[in-house]
Amino acid sequence: MSSPSATFVVWSSAWLSGFAAADDVLDALQDWAELHEVVAADADTATTVDIPARGEPAGHPAALLAALRRTGAGPGRLVLPVAGDVRGLGQTVQFAAEALHTGEAAVHGTLGLVPETVADGVLRWTVFGLGAAPPGNPVALGEAEHELTGAMRVAAGLLTELGVARHRAGVREELRDRLAAQTKVRWPEGMPQRALRVLQRATEVSVILDLAGEDEPGGALSASAATKREQALRPLFDAVRIARCAAIDEAVRTLSNQSGRV
Structure with a gap:
């Protein structure tokens, strides 16, 4: 969010x-x-x-x-x-x-x-x-977006292998409801669309990570597997943080360059 x-x-x-x-x-x-x-x-x-x-x-x-x-x-x-x-x-x-x-x-x-x-x-x-x-x-928005996408790809196979949320009933509906609740923040008119897209993508990833973190380690059958899951998630948390900061930086630059309207 x-x-x-x-x-x-x-x-x-x-x-x-x-x-x-x-x-x-x-x-x-x-x-x-x-x-x-x-x-x-x-x-x-x-x-x-x-x-x-x-x-x-x-x-x-x-x-x-x-x-x-x-x-x-x-x-x-x-x-x-x-x-x-x-x-x-x-x-x-x-x-x-x-x-x-x-x-x-x-x-x-x-x-x-x-x-x-x-x-x-x-x-x-x-x-x-x-x-x-x-x-x-500062991290360029394009670089941050690329890192967010790349981190998702790297972790996706591990998350599937470890069965994150496999045993959680109604996980799709819960994901949808949480995402809807966390995307109601207002932004100024004139926000750059790319920044908004990255913020939305980061929110989606963050909600998934929250669900994965709350899930009991039923999909991770051993302590080593639980550690492996944590290692798979950590780069995504970092990528989300960096992407959010880069998107906000881009929004501030854009809005600051459109001064004197009000």
Whole structure:
């Protein structure tokens, strides 16, 4: 599926370039939670971005947009870190740790944003001052799409051999229902079609991987077979992450180049 950080990166970048209205950004965030609240990670950041510090009553998500303007942030970037791959997070230890914990973050210039569900229907965004903008690790969309397709081909034979989901009744219907639930995220008008296609493909693969991960190892008849299945799936998880980041990068570039519309 997509993520709150991906939604924020695309819509806020479109807003910064004049391609979307502030209300469009706030409305898009409603796909992820009814209530969004905003806090700064520490007192210094709170002063810089004029957002309440943690421990104080939280601010409104509109304050995030104001903070981007105030700090002169340019287009955003999606980061989906995992253990062993924290590229794009920079040197701020606390930000990197919390982004790694949640598995996602948005980076806008010298600000890092980490969303976290803190209650039913409540998503909290924590803003970190990064000192300097972390270097990006851009992957061309074509390369990412190729890697996603290639990883699927490499793993397909192993997944069939290990019988993933073979004993799971109604797996096709479950796959269809999950996919339908995870493809309702709104994107700005003008999103590049190739980026949308890659995001859709990544979502499809992610849903399959989720089902495979939940499946009891009935198709894997031994510990060695279970390990083999895990090894078959791991490259696909990495390919999905890379493809999503590349698609969001492409969307941000495209929308940022179509400025001044709103």
